[in-house]
Each structure stands twice: as structure tokens, then as C-alpha cells.
Amino acid sequence: MSAGQRRDGANARMERDRKRGNRQVIAVAYCVVLVFLGMIGYLVRFMVCDSSEVINNPANKRQELLAERVVRGDIVSSDGKVLATTETDKNGKETRVYPYKNEFCHVVGRVWNSKTGIEREQSFPLLTSHVNPFKQLANQLQGQKNQGDIVVSTLNARLQQVAYEALGNQKGAVVAIEPATGKILAMVSKPDYDPNTVRQQWDDLVEDSQGDSALLNRATQGLYPPGSTFKILTALEYMRENPSYSKYQYNCQGSDNFGGNVIRCYNGERHGTVDLKSSLAHSCNGSFAHIGVGLNRTSYRKLCESFGFNQSVGGSFASSKSQFVLSKKSDVAEVAQTAIGQGKTTITPLQNALISATIANDGVQMTPYLVDRIESVDGTIVKKYEPEVRRKVLSQKRSNQITGMMRSVVSDGTAGSLKNLSYPVAGKTGTAEFDAQGTSHAWFVGFAPAASPKIAVSVIVEGAGTGSQYAVPIASRLFEEYLGN
Amino acid sequence: MDKQGAAEKLQQLLGNVNAVGVAHSVVVELSKYIIIFLFALYTWHCFTVFIGRDKERKERVYQHQIKLIFTIHFICSLVLFLNSLNIQIVLLYVLQVVLFLFVSKSYPFVYEGMSRVVLNNMIMLLMTGMVMIERLDIASAVRQMIFAAAICVLGLFIPYIIEKFSYFDIFGWFYAIAGLLLLALVFVIGEEHYGAKNWISIGSFALQPSEFVKIIYVFFAAAFLTRAEKFKDIVLVTVVAAAHVLILVLERDLGAALIYFITYLVILYVSTERLIYLLSGLLCGSGAAVAAYHLFTHVQNRVIAWRDPWSTIDAQGYQVARSLFALGTGGWFGMGLGEGMPGTIPVASSDFIFSAIGEELGVFFAICVILVEISCFVMFVNIALKMTRRFYKLTALGLAVEFIFQVFLTVGGAIKFIPSTGVTLPLVSYGGSSVISTVVLFSIIQGMYVLNREEAEDSEDKRRRGRRPQEEEEAELPQQKNVRRTAERRRKRPDGER
Numbered sequence: 001m002s003a004g005q006r007r008d009g010a011n012a013r014m015e016r017d018r019k020r021g022n023r024q025v026i027a028v029a030y031c032v033v034l035v036f037l038g039m040i041g042y043l044v045r046f047m048v049c050d051s052s053e054v055i056n057n058p059a060n061k062r063q064e065l066l067a068e069r070v071v072r073g074d075i076v077s078s079d080g081k082v083l084a085t086t087e088t089d090k091n092g093k094e095t096r097v098y099p100y101k102n103e104f105c106h107v108v109g110r111v112w113n114s115k116t117g118i119e120r121e122q123s124f125p126l127l128t129s130h131v132n133p134f135k136q137l138a139n140q141l142q143g144q145k146n147q148g149d150i151v152v153s154t155l156n157a158r159l160q161q162v163a164y165e166a167l168g169n170q171k172g173a174v175v176a177i178e179p180a181t182g183k184i185l186a187m188v189s190k191p192d193y194d195p196n197t198v199r200q201q202w203d204d205l206v207e208d209s210q211g212d213s214a215l216l217n218r219a220t221q222g223l224y225p226p227g228s229t230f231k232i233l234t235a236l237e238y239m240r241e242n243p244s245y246s247k248y249q250y251n252c253q254g255s256d257n258f259g260g261n262v263i264r265c266y267n268g269e270r271h272g273t274v275d276l277k278s279s280l281a282h283s284c285n286g287s288f289a290h291i292g293v294g295l296n297r298t299s300y301r302k303l304c305e306s307f308g309f310n311q312s313v314g315g316s317f318a319s320s321k322s323q324f325v326l327s328k329k330s331d332v333a334e335v336a337q338t339a340i341g342q343g344k345t346t347i348t349p350l351q352n353a354l355i356s357a358t359i360a361n362d363g364v365q366m367t368p369y370l371v372d373r374i375e376s377v378d379g380t381i382v383k384k385y386e387p388e389v390r391r392k393v394l395s396q397k398r399s400n401q402i403t404g405m406m407r408s409v410v411s412d413g414t415a416g417s418l419k420n421l422s423y424p425v426a427g428k429t430g431t432a433e434f435d436a437q438g439t440s441h442a443w444f445v446g447f448a449p450a451a452s453p454k455i456a457v458s459v460i461v462e463g464a465g466t467g468s469q470y471a472v473p474i475a476s477r478l479f480e481e482y483l484g485n
Numbered sequence: 486m487d488k489q490g491a492a493e494k495l496q497q498l499l500g501n502v503n504a505v506g507v508a509h510s511v512v513v514e515l516s517k518y519i520i521i522f523l524f525a526l527y528t529w530h531c532f533t534v535f536i537g538r539d540k541e542r543k544e545r546v547y548q549h550q551i552k553l554i555f556t557i558h559f560i561c562s563l564v565l566f567l568n569s570l571n572i573q574i575v576l577l578y579v580l581q582v583v584l585f586l587f588v589s590k591s592y593p594f595v596y597e598g599m600s601r602v603v604l605n606n607m608i609m610l611l612m613t614g615m616v617m618i619e620r621l622d623i624a625s626a627v628r629q630m631i632f633a634a635a636i637c638v639l640g641l642f643i644p645y646i647i648e649k650f651s652y653f654d655i656f657g658w659f660y661a662i663a664g665l666l667l668l669a670l671v672f673v674i675g676e677e678h679y680g681a682k683n684w685i686s687i688g689s690f691a692l693q694p695s696e697f698v699k700i701i702y703v704f705f706a707a708a709f710l711t712r713a714e715k716f717k718d719i720v721l722v723t724v725v726a727a728a729h730v731l732i733l734v735l736e737r738d739l740g741a742a743l744i745y746f747i748t749y750l751v752i753l754y755v756s757t758e759r760l761i762y763l764l765s766g767l768l769c770g771s772g773a774a775v776a777a778y779h780l781f782t783h784v785q786n787r788v789i790a791w792r793d794p795w796s797t798i799d800a801q802g803y804q805v806a807r808s809l810f811a812l813g814t815g816g817w818f819g820m821g822l823g824e825g826m827p828g829t830i831p832v833a834s835s836d837f838i839f840s841a842i843g844e845e846l847g848v849f850f851a852i853c854v855i856l857v858e859i860s861c862f863v864m865f866v867n868i869a870l871k872m873t874r875r876f877y878k879l880t881a882l883g884l885a886v887e888f889i890f891q892v893f894l895t896v897g898g899a900i901k902f903i904p905s906t907g908v909t910l911p912l913v914s915y916g917g918s919s920v921i922s923t924v925v926l927f928s929i930i931q932g933m934y935v936l937n938r939e940e941a942e943d944s945e946d947k948r949r950r951g952r953r954p955q956e957e958e959e960a961e962l963p964q965q966k967n968v969r970r971t972a973e974r975r976r977k978r979p980d981g982e983r
Contacts, residue, residue: 018873021755025882028751029866032889036859039893040852042902043812047848051813059798060810061829065820 056124058115066127072096073126073148075108075118077157078183078372083108084119086148098195100157103164106217107155107187107370110195113202117217118370121317122151125383130376147377154183154372162481163188166474171462172441173218175353176478179453181387182357182366185482187350189218220319223346224460227432228283228467229443230341232355233307235280236394236402237300238291248276250287259332263289263340266431266466280405281413283429285340292339293332301326306393307355308365313348317370322351341430353458356427356445359402360453363394407450414468415444418476423449423483427475429467439463444471448479455482509567513821516560521818521849523560527553527609528853531602531860543601550605551589554612555582561616561822568823573623580630581615588637592931595641598938599931603864606857607912607927611920613854614913617842620822621834625915632917636924643925644932657712660705661725664698668732695733695741696918699748699887700926702729706749707879710756719757723749737783740894740908746770747890752883756875791904804831808899811837811844812851819847834915836907839899854913855896861927862889868934873941877933884926 046054055062071094075084083104088094096111098104109117119126129136129146136146156176163174163186176186191212193205205215216222239245252271255264263285265271271284279287301324305311309324323346326338337343350368358365367388374383394402406426410418414429427446434441442464447456457475464470527550534546562578585608592604611633619626671694674685684691709722726749733742750770754763777784786801794802794809807830815825827833827841834841843851865885872878891908898905909919911926 018871018878020875021758021878022870024755024758025866025869025878028755028882028886029863032862032886032893033859035893036855036889039897039900039902040855043848043852043900046809046900047813047817051809051816054809055813057795057798057806057810059806060814062810062814062826065824065826 052124056121058120058123063123063127066124069145070127070129070148071145072111073129073150073377075122075126075151075153077153077155077160078185079157081157083153083155083157100161101194101196102192103161103188104155105192105195106189106219107160107184108153108195110198112195112199117317118151118153122371122374125149125374126151130380130382131378132376135378149382150375150377151371152373152375153370154178154185155187155370156185156482159478159482160186160188162186162477163474164190166477167461170464170470171212171218172460172464173222173349173458174460174474174478175219175349175458176482177353177357177368177456179357179360179447179456180366182368182390183372183387184368184370185455186478187217187219187370189216189222217318218460219349220313220317222348222460223320223322224349224441224443224462225343225432225434226341226345226347226352227430227441227443228285228341229352229355229428229430229445230345230347231280231283231288231339232359232402232406232428232445233304234288234292234295234300234339235276235405236398237295237303238276239398239401240303241296241299245276248279248291250274250279250284250290252284252286254286256286256289258289258293258336261333261336263336277405277408278413280428281408281411283409283414288340289336293335295335295339297326297328297330297335306391307358308351308390309345309347313350313354313368319350320348322347341432349458349460352443352445352460353456356447356458357453357456358393359399359406360426360447360456361399362396363399364392365390403450406446410446414466415446415472417468417472418446418479421448421476421479421483423479424451425479426450426453427472429472431466431468434463440465442467442470444475446475448483455479512567513564513824516564517819517821517847520557520560521847521853523553523557524850524853527557528856528860531606531857534602547601547605550602551608554585554605554609558582558585558612558616562619564822565616565620571623573627574619577615577619577623577626577630580634581612584630584634584637585612591641596644596928596931596935598935600864600868600934603861603927603931606861606864607924609857610854610912613842614838614910614915616822617827617838617845617913618834618915620845621827621841621915625834628917629915629920632920633924636921640924640928643928644935647929647932647936655708657705657708660701660708664701664705665725665728665732667694667698668729668736670694671736693916693918695736695738696922698729699741699744700884700922700929702726702745703748703752703880703883703887706752707756707876707883710752710879711876713756719753719762723753734777737781739777739784739787740891740906743894743906744887744890744908748883748887751886752879755882756879787904787906791901794901804837805898805901805905807831808837808840809901811840812848812900815844815847817848819843819845819850821845832907835909835919836895836905836914837899838910838914839896842913854910855892858889858892858911862892865930868930868937872933872937874937877937881930881933884930888923888926 071088072086074082076082082099084096084098086094087097098108107117109115109119111119115123126148129148131146139146159176163176167174167188167190171190173190174186174188175184177184191214193201193214198205208214238248242248251273252265254268254270255262265285266283271278271282271287274282274284274287304324309322312321313319323344325344326335334343338345354365354368367390369385371385373381373385375381403426406428407424409415409428410425415425415427418425418427425446425448427444430443432441432443433439440463442461444459444467445457447453455478457478459471459474461470461474530546530550534543558581562574566574588608589604593599593601615626615629615633618629671685684693686692706722706726709718713719713722726745730742730746733745750763750766753766754760778788789797790801790805794805796802798806811825811827811830814820819825822845825844827844830837830840839851839854842854862885865881865888869878869881869885872881888911891911894903894906894908895910895914897903909916911923912920
């Protein structure tokens with residue numbers, strides 16, 4: 001073999017060596033580039049979708065940084081009233097001021113001792129200024145801070161005031177929602193506190209020697225037994241399982257035995273022979289317990305969950321989950337209790353308002369929200385929050401059917417005092433027993449006008465007595481304020 | 486670095502505070518857009534310079550990139566100076582300019598025919614890191630500067646070393662034993678930082694052996710796998726590689742363990758050309774990861790933080806949450822240098838420097854950093870493809886994978902794409918060990934590339950010269966002969982002779 005041949009062989013070998021494994025190298029390179037593209041995509045998604053919510057976290061200290069450059073903006077009601085503003089004294093010291101004091105304390109929130117409410121939810125937008133850049137520069141030239149954006153809430157200040165006064169000195173909560181959009185029109189929780197002086201009262205509020213839980217927003221976080229207001233859902237489930245529900249009949253003798261548990265109607269009243277509609281109108285416990293034990297529990301649970309039980313309520317504010325715990329294993333006594341809104345079921349006033357609003361909106365549940373838009377000080381809209389469908393829960397036909405029954409609660413049932421209003425109201429009262437002594441929370445949920453609802457309300461008065469007596473009058477004042485007499 | 490103090494000082498000096506304040510904020514505000522634009526342009530060049538074959542245009546682009554680097558460096562330093570009025574910033578700036586000029590001029594001369602994009606990227610990333618470290622803590626920036634300068638000078642000798650030891654591939658056992666011993670050293674004289682026992686102190690310097698061992702580890706794997714022919718050989722080398730990984734796991738240096746593991750799998754895959762090894766390796770790795778999750782609480786903590794940092798915001802989720810606050814608040818264009826709060830990010834100058842950059846220089850800028858790191862990797866792969874000798878090919882690829890996988894771990898951890906593992910962003914993060922090992926890694930790949938080119942040119946030469954037998958060459962293997970000829974041709978100095 002000559003040297004030349006050997007050299008050629010060596011060259012060929014080198015060429016082969018050079019190419020060996022290159023296919024794999026390229027495969028590895030493609031994988032790496034793909035993974036990195038994925039990672040960049042993830043970062044972009046974070047920036048576009050999640051970042052605004054993430055940075056609003058109170059643990060993000062950068063809010064203080066923004067506060068050095070921007071005066072925290074105002075929070076105003078939909079009818080233009082200032083609910084929170086920042087006052088600057090001549091020494092440049094800024095103070096957050098809440099002109100309505102206690103009236104909006106839970107829903108608008110506070111900035112001291114950890115932010116709450118809208119102050120928390122919209123903290124970053126309030127500290128961001130969208131004044132036009134020339135004005136910003138001019139402000140800087142004069143050594144002034146820029147004015148933060150204005151958060152325009154969905155709250156109606158007048159309605160809120162009426163609700164606040166109507167509840168008086170009693171503990172409880174009131175929620176009013178616009179059914180077609182999910183806008184929260186009013187949200188009151190009592191006992192309350194003055195956010196202007198919350199720092200001075202803080203120790204007392206936290207110690208809470210009276211057991212008031214004034215810091216708690218009962219409207220979104222208070223969990224109560226729903227009482228008879230829950231019969232709306234029991235009736236809906238019965239209608240779903242029995243298309244011929246109009247033929248339903250039950251003979252009420254004032255009390256009945258379900259799995260060893262005796263269920264009585266209020267004051268032991270005998271309703272006699274009732275159908276579904278009159279059962280609801282007169283809130284007949286025996287009849288609904290009877291209906292309840294015959295229901296398919298899985299389907300019953302599903303219906304309740306589709307209305308929002310066992311889930312967070314949506315929207316961006318802090319809220320508790322309403323609980324519906326019935327399962328296949330539950331015994332008859334528990335099912336009977338649950339069907340009339342006692343038992344282990346608990347609900348927030350907001351969730352109860354949502355159920356009414358859903359029925360009022362032809363079965364379409366809207367996500368509740370508190371902020372309508374964010375504006376710069378010169379009036380340009382920075383961000384507009386649009387109504388959002390949460391889910392379709394009922395057909396329009398079924399909504400109309402149950403509305404008809406809820407109408408009868410007003411026309412010839414437990415909420416009769418609402419008959420005198422100039423428009424038809426649909427609703428349901430509740431008297432939820434919560435201790436062995438038989439003390440009860442007074443409930444009312446409902447909406448008006450029944451044919452084209454503009455407002456849905458949920459009222460609870462803690463430990464007051466019957467819904468008819470204590471909750472219905474409050475609802476009545478809300479309707480009068482919002483819809484006129 | 487007190488901004489308030491600086492503003493007051495300026496006020497005293499110039500009297501009219503508002504005008505100065507405005508001028509200052511205008512400079513800071515404008516500069517951030519300019520910097521992003523310039524960096525985007527730079528990144529664009531990284532990927533488009535190879536379009537077409539016009540050599541002069543390429544040269545112009547390389548020069549343009551260098552100019553962009555110096556412009557960005559100047560603007561950043563100016564803003565840093567205006568924020569602090571600290572004379573040290575000026576001094577550091579001058580020294581950095583000297584260093585970057587030195588590197589950009591001397592390297593192309595020593596590494597003849599090197600990848601210029603990689604060189605520019607190296608300077609760009611070093612510069613970005615130095616600016617950010619300077620903004621966070623001047624003392625760290627000075628140390629970083631010293632390390633970078635030292636290793637950049639030493640890096641000039643790497644091609645000579647590679648040429649001298651052209652038999653790098655026969656020292657497999659040496660690499661393995663040295664690597665394992667160095668890694669195990671921390672058990673004897675190690676120190677714990679951030680929950681991982683992977684540091685040793687020499688005098689006032691804290692070293693991270695895993696950063697250095699990772700280079701000889703690639704040598705080891707490439708050397709063995711170049712020669713491995715039977716399955717038995719592969720098993721042996723796999724066992725030794727696994728020993729490296731195991732030691733790192735025991736040191737709780739999870740990031741390094743992962744890097745070593747993946748790098749070995751890739752080298753194994755390329756050398757054997759069999760996907761089954763890669764897949765079964767990944768399968769075993771996943772199994773080991775699940776086992777580690779159940780065995781070690783520190784692994785669980787990382788996973789908890791990754792899944793939901795918000796509910797554990799003051800415990801496991803602390804770091805990741807702060808990192809995301811920084812990126813989110815900074816937004817696409819950043820708060821401006823000196824205007825954010827990167828001090829609230831834990832380990833902001835090393836493990837989470839990506840978030841600090843995102844906060845102040847903007848997420849656009851940060852994405853450009855990622856793209857530049859990718860550009861380096863793509864160039865490394867390109868180099869590996871051209872390598873003739875298997876040992877070079879496997880080494881170049883192994884080092885490339887080590888590099889890019891580390892980028893993946895640190896960036897992915899900072900943005901919550903993956904659980905964070907606490908590794909540095911190569912060339913950007915503060916840390917002597919990290920900077921030194923990365924510059925060495927870059928230099929070795931470049932050096933091998935240069936050597937490979939010359940070998941290839943030589944064999945071309947030979948073919949052209951025809952088939953004249955040369956007696957003295959017959960005794961040698963072609964590869965060794967080539968290397969020696971290269972050495973002779975490149976250096977006319979007598980000390981180059983054997």
C-alpha cells in the first residue's frame with residue numbers, strides 16, 4: 001500500500017469522523033432551541049396575562065416606590081361620589097380620607113394595617129398615573145407628584161347609604177347586584193368600623209371583646225345557613241327531575257318525621273294540601289323535606305355547584321366558598337335538613353344574591369365585579385371592565401317558571417309586604433335557625449321588577465327572627481330607592 | 486449609592502433642583518428605551534450576520550456590534566453615575582472599557598479564525614452583568630472586575646495549552662479521578678451557602694469546585710466515549726459519571742447535579758448515536774428526581790415554591806415570588822437603572838440576576854439576554870458540527886450543553902417556568918468561580934475550533950501538494966502530525982518546537 005493511498009484513506013476516515021454524530025448534534029440543538037422558545041413564550045404569557053395581578057400582591061414592596069412619585073388616586077362610586085381620596089397638607093404630608101366613614105368600610109377597604117377591599121384589589125392602578133406625558137413633565141418641573149388614576153366602582157352610593165341605614169344597628173349584610181351584568185351595586189356588612197381612624201382603633205378591633213368581627217366583610221366572607229331561601233334550589237332540582245312537577249302534592253300536618261328527625265313548619269302551622277308553588281310561597285318545611293329525600297343527591301349537588309357552591313365566587317375580591325356537602329352517603333335526616341336550608345349547608349350573602357341574580361338574568365350567571373373602569377385624572381379611560389358570563393345555569397323557560405313561583409312568595413306568601421310596590425317583585429324569605437335555642441337569622445333574596453329585573457338583592461339580619469319581619473323591609477327600601485316607589 | 490443623597494448633592498452644586506431633577510429623570514427615562522433598542526439591534530445582528538457570504542459586510546457587522554456594546558455600556562454607566570455621583574463608577578467604567586477593548590482586540594489575534602459573534606457575545610454578557618452588579622453593590626462589581634480581567638488575560642494562553650497537549654483524549658482516568666477528588670473535597674473542607682454545601686475557602690476567596698470540575702468532567706466523558714467501543718466500556722464510564730452526579734446530590738448542589746447529568750446523557754447520545762441511551766437515561770433521571778423529591782425536604786421546598794409561591798410567600802415561595810414581583814413591576818421597558826428595588830430580590834446579583842435585569846432594564850432587554858445566550862449555543866453547536874476529531878466534537882458539544890442548560894435552569898427558575906435550582910447566569914451573574922469557568926469554557930471551544938480549522942487546512946494543503954511521500958511523517962499518525970505542523974506553522978518562535 002503506497003503512502004498516497006494511506007493518506008487518502010486517512011482523509012476519508014477523517015471526513016467520516018467529522019460527520020459521525022452530527023445528526024444527533026443537530027437534534028439536540030433543535031430540542032434546546034424549542035425548549036428556550038417555550039420558556040420565552042412562558043415569560044411573555046406571564047407579562048401579558050398574569051403580571052398585573054401578581055404585582056398587586058401586598059407583599060410587593062414596589063408599591064411604596066410608586067407612592068413616592070404618584071399621589072394615590074381616588075375611588076369613586078358609579079354616581080360620581082368620592083369614596084376614597086388622598087388629601088395633601090401644606091407640608092406635603094398625604095392622608096387617605098374616606099368621606100363616607102363607616103358606610104363603605106368593607107367594600108372600599110382601607111390602606112392601613114394591610115390593605116383590603118378595592119384599595120387592595122386596585123392598589124397598583126391607583127398608584128399609576130396616566131396623565132398625559134406633557135402634563136407629567138410639567139408637574140415634575142414644578143416639583144409636584146403626578147395624580148394617580150381614578151378607580152370608578154360599580155357601587156351606587158345612594159343605594160349603599162340606604163342599605164347601611166336600613167340595617168341600622170343590627171348585625172348582618174346586604175348585597176345588591178345588577179343581574180344583567182354582575183355589577184355589585186351595594187355591599188354592606190355590619191358591625192363596621194371607620195377606616196379613617198382604623199389605626200387608632202386597631203387593637204380594640206383585633207381584640208374584639210364583643211365578638212363583633214367588625215373587620216370581617218360578612219357579605220363575601222360570612223358563612224350562614226341559607227334557611228328557607230335554599231328551597232329555591234330544592235324546587236329547581238325537583239323540577240329538573242320531575243317534568244310533571246305541577247302535579248306535585250303534599251299534605252302538611254305541621255310536622256313530619258324524616259329518618260327519625262322531626263321537621264316542623266314555622267310555628268307548627270298546618271299548611272294542609274300544598275303543591276310545589278304554594279309550598280314555596282308558604283315555605284312549607286315538611287313539603288320540602290319530603291321533596292328533598294326523594295331527590296337524586298348527585299344531581300342535586302351538581303345543580304348547587306353549578307350555581308357556585310363549593311367554588312370561589314369569581315371576581316377578584318376575597319371571599320369564602322359556600323358549602324354544599326350532601327353526598328350519596330348522607331342519611332335521610334341530613335338530606336331532609338339540607339332540603340330546607342338547614343343541615344351543614346352554608347352560604348355567603350353574596351352567593352345568595354348571585355342565585356337570585358342568575359334566575360333574574362334568564363339563568364345566565366354573570367361574574368360579580370366591583371370596578372367598572374379606571375380613568376386618568378383628565379378623564380381618559382385607561383381600562384374598562386366588561387361584564388363576563390360565568391356560566392349558563394338554567395334555561396330561560398325554567399328561569400321563568402321558578403320566577404313565577406317566587407312571585408307567589410310575594411303575592412300570597414311570606415313576603416307579602418312587598419305587594420304594595422308599584423312593580424312585581426319575586427323573592428324568597430328565610431328564617432335560618434343556627435343554635436339549639438332556636439334563634440334565627442332573617443333572610444330575604446329576590447329581584448325586581450320580576451319581568452325585566454334591574455336589581456337582585458340578598459339581605460341577612462343576624463339573630464333577628466323571621467325573614468318576613470326583619471329582612472323583607474330592608475329589601476323593600478332597597479327596591480324603593482333603586483326603582484322608585 | 487443613595488439616590489436621595491445624590492439628588493441633594495446635585496441640588497447644592499447646581500442650585501435649581503427641579504431642572505436637575507427633570508434632566509435626571511429625562512436621561513433615565515429616555516436611556517432605558519435607547520438601551521433596549523440598541524440591545525435589540527445587537528441581538529438582531531447575532532442571528533443575521535451569517536446571511537450571505539460577503540466577508541466585508543460581516544466584518545462591518547462585527548465592528549458595529551462592538552460599537553453597540555460600548556454605547557450601551559456608556560449609557561448605563563452614565564445613568565449609574567448620575568444616580569450616585571460616585572467617582573468609583575467612573576473608575577470602574579474606565580477599567581471596564583480597557584478590559585473590553587483589550588479582549589476585543591487581542592482575542593481575534595490569538596484565536597485566529599475564531600467565532601467573532603461568540604467573542605462579542607462574551608463581552609456583551611460580561612458588560613451587562615457588570616453594570617447590574619455595579620448597580621446592586623459596588624464592592625462586588627470591583628471583585629467581579631478583577632476576576633474577569635484575570636481570566637480574560639489567562640484565556641489568551643488556552644490555545645497554546647491545547648496545542649501543547651494534543652493528546653488530551655488519553656488522560657480519561659486522570660480527569661475522572663481529579664474531578665471526583667475535587668468534588669469530594671467539599672465534604673472535608675466545605676462550607677454551606679444557601680443550603681448547599683458546595684463551597685471551599687482559600688484565604689478570602691470562596692470557590693465552588695463544581696464550577697471548575699464541570700470542564701474536566703466533559704473532558705473525562707468525551708475522552709472515554711471517544712474510545713468506548715463495547716457496551717462494557719459504556720457501562721464503566723456511565724458509572725463514573727453517575728458518581729460525579731451522586732456526590733453533587735449529596736452536597737445538595739442540585740443545579741450542578743442536573744447540569745452534569747444532562748451533559749453526560751447528551752455526550753453519550755451523540756457518541757453512540759443511539760436514542761435509546763438518551764431516553765433510558767432521561768427515564769432513570771425522572772425516577773431519581775421523584776425519589777429525591779420524597780427523600781429530601783429541600784427538593785420538596787423547591788417544588789412547593791414552583792407550584793404555588795403565593796400561598797407560601799413568606800416561606801418556600803419567598804424567592805420566586807420576589808423574582809416575579811420584580812419582573813412584573815419592571816414591565817417590558819423596566820423601571821430604569823437605579824429606579825427599581827432589585828435589592829428586595831434574594832441573591833439578586835447571582836442566582837436571580839435575570840429578575841434584577843428584567844426589573845430595571847426591562848423584560849425586552851432580559852429576553853435579548855436569553856437570545857444572546859442562545860446565539861452562543863448555536864455557534865457552539867456549529868463549531869461542534871465542524872470538528873473532525875471526535876474528542877473535540879464531543880468536548881465542544883458537552884461544554885455547549887453545560888452552558889446552555891445552566892442558562893435554562895437559572896432563567897427558568899427566575900420566571901417560575903421550572904423549580905429554581907440556584908445556579909448562576911453564565912458571564913452575567915456575580916461570582917468568581919462562575920465567571921472564570923465560563924470564560925475558560927468559551928476559550929476552550931474557541932481554541933479547539935481554531936485548531937480544527939488549521940488541521941483541516943493542513944490536510945487540504947497536503948492534498949494539493951500532491952502525493953510526495955515525506956519520510957519523517959510516515960512514522961506518525963496523521964492527526965498528531967497535523968497538530969505538530971500546525972504548531973510549527975503558527976509560531977515561528979523556537980520555543981514552539983519539540
